[in-house]
Amino acid sequence: MAKVRLFIDHPLAAGQAVPLEADQAHYLSGVMRLGAGDEILVFNGRDGEWRCRIVDIRKRGGILEAAEQTAPQRDPPDLWLIFAPIKKARTDFIVEKAAEMGAARILPVQTDFTNSERIRQDRLQAHAVEAAEQCGGTFVPPVGDLLSLAKVLEGWDPSRSLLWADEAAAGEAAPLSDLPGGPWAILIGPEGGFSDAERQRLRALPFVHRISLGPRILRADTAAVAALTLWQAALGDWQRQDS
Amino acid sequence: MAKVRLFIDHPLAAGQAVPLEADQAHYLSGVMRLGAGDEILVFNGRDGEWRCRIVDIRKRGGILEAAEQTAPQRDPPDLWLIFAPIKKARTDFIVEKAAEMGAARILPVQTDFTNSERIRQDRLQAHAVEAAEQCGGTFVPPVGDLLSLAKVLEGWDPSRSLLWADEAAAGEAAPLSDLPGGPWAILIGPEGGFSDAERQRLRALPFVHRISLGPRILRADTAAVAALTLWQAALGDWQRQDS
Incomplete structure (x- = not known):
């Protein structure tokens, strides 16, 4: 075989x-x-x-x-993962996990508290390919070049909802079952979170929905897997079970 | 400060x-x-x-x-994570993530398809401590010594429910909202899954509940974070939001 x-x-x-x-x-x-x-x-x-x-x-x-x-070809739901690159091993890990968990597109972004000025897009893309090879997937999410979060939000198509894993959302976040369908993106901040300016901007955007990932502080890579899990279970293809 | x-x-x-x-x-x-x-x-x-x-x-x-x-002291819910050790880096990762995500106890087990004969319990415990230090936790889950899955199941207290992340559960698993309260454990298999004998045994146990982690094959470390997320969101302290 x-x-x-x-x-x-x-x-x-x-x-x-x-x-x-x-x-x-x-x-x-x-x-x-x-x-x-x-x-x-x-x-x-x-x-x-x-x-x-x-x-x-x-x-x-x-x-x-x-x-x-x-x-057959099986494409993931229309879900992007937007994340701020962190240390090399954890950035590799986020890309691998996003490919495994069925993100359709992976976008590294630079935020006010992001340390990295550049990424190796080709290396991250190779990680996404390897994850698909290992996990039986037929789809490989494209990994974007590093853009600033401000630029990504400027050009945002407002019909795509944005799920913001907000460390300060405890008690205020809407339940996942209330979230709308359609195209989505998940936004994961860097260690240290978002700046006050970024937080204000995100809170003012009509397509942004906040979720809480519990009472403990999660590392960015853990938060990425947790948010992908919650989204897939509530809105993605984990419910369809047609495999 | x-x-x-x-x-x-x-x-x-x-x-x-x-x-x-x-x-x-x-x-x-x-x-x-x-x-x-x-x-x-x-x-x-x-x-x-x-x-x-x-x-x-x-x-x-x-x-x-x-x-x-x-x-204040904040203890996690009464949730154990039982997992089959895999390659060193991914085993370390599972312990780190379990500590971050609020597992109360971490139990490495040997299964029919587990490669490792032994673990370094002290090194894994040190990873759990480091995760708690980094993530603002006040609790450190104890990491057990490696036991055989058969032995762990023999001595099982049936009042503790066991959530089995079963790769073959698609379409058959109960929704998480139907799961009972009380003490729990999550069981994550090794790469390659469980043997037929193990699967039969698990399916026959009255305290075992199966869940599906979607249509894609997840690596063991991804499955651990995903299962912890689903449990915490449905039955754990992610809903309380009293932080």
């Missing part, structure tokens, strides 16, 4: 030839010890998952042939 | 002298550059949080004096 799962950005259909790049060929042949005739699972983020046969494999590349679709 | 927060296993009361061990004295003096007259926050897991003044500090130890209580 095919156990290896790879994301390959190439069209997938029955009989379709799929070229391997050098690092993919090295992984399959050098690391996983696979050769011509062996099978792997491949997804491209849009055509579902396909069982593919290795036709030819060399050091610098190779060719797969797509045999049959093993899982 | 006192910014450093330390767990010190010693009684705390107004005027109480609190001895520092060598590593604590080194941290305060050598790392944080604090000296006599400076203040820190101290908790011991049972007497709340206290502002303490450094009376004397040397290489091999020191003395604090407790001045006033800055936060």
Whole structure:
């Protein structure tokens, strides 16, 4: 049975030839010890998952042939995760968890209390790909470049609701069951929270809904998983259970 | 303002002298550059949080004096987290997150598909302490020694309900709002899930309730945070909001 799962950005259909790049060929042949005739699972983020046969494999590349679709394409609900990058390991973790938990788009933002001036978008995107490979997903959320929170809010489409995990929301937040449907984004602040100016701005925006994540202070990475869980359970695809 | 927060296993009361061990004295003096007259926050897991003044500090130890209580003792709900240890970094992460999210006790268990034969209980306990120090908690969940799941279930008090995050529960699990009150534990399996024998045993136990964590496969550490979130929001202290 095919156990290896790879994301390959190439069209997938029955009989379709799929070229391997050098690092993919090295992984399959050098690391996983696979050769011509062996099978792997491949997804491209849009055509579902396909069982593919290795036709030819060399050091610098190779060719797969797509045999049959093993899982349909399944896209996550229209939910973005917006977060302020923190220390490297925890930022990687947030991206991995967002991909696992079914975020459709991941947007790192710079806030008044964010330390990082830049991110490695390509490295974070690779983490999202790896999470999808490991977790049986057929979708990979795109990871955006670092933008300022102010800029993101300026260009905001007001039909998209924004769930703000507000540390000061205890006792004031609306229950999740009262939240509207439609497209959503979750906003997670950096360690240290948001500045007073940011808090005022967020509180004044009509599409912002605050939630509380309990009486304990959560680290940003924990808060991201907790908020994604509450949203998926209340408004997302954890209720559909059609898998 | 006192910014450093330390767990010190010693009684705390107004005027109480609190001895520092060598590593604590080194941290305060050598790392944080604090000296006599400076203040820190101290908790011991049972007497709340206290502002303490450094009376004397040397290489091999020191003395604090407790001045006033800055936060009451706040114990988490009666919720245990039972999990199968996985790779080191993810095991550390599960313990950290359980402490942050308000688990009262953390129990690593060996299952049929668990790879690890042993854990470093002292290292995991230190992670729980650090999480409480960082997150403003006044309680530190004890981390148990590694036991077999079979043994844990044999000695189970049936008045404690067990929430089983079952990958195969989609469509069959009861809604969280139907779950009973009282003491609880959450059970998270290893990567690869539970064996058929374990699954049969769990399904037959009257105190076991299954929940689904959505249509995607979650890693064990993600599943732990997600299950803790759902429980805290439905049955725990995230609703009380009395902080």
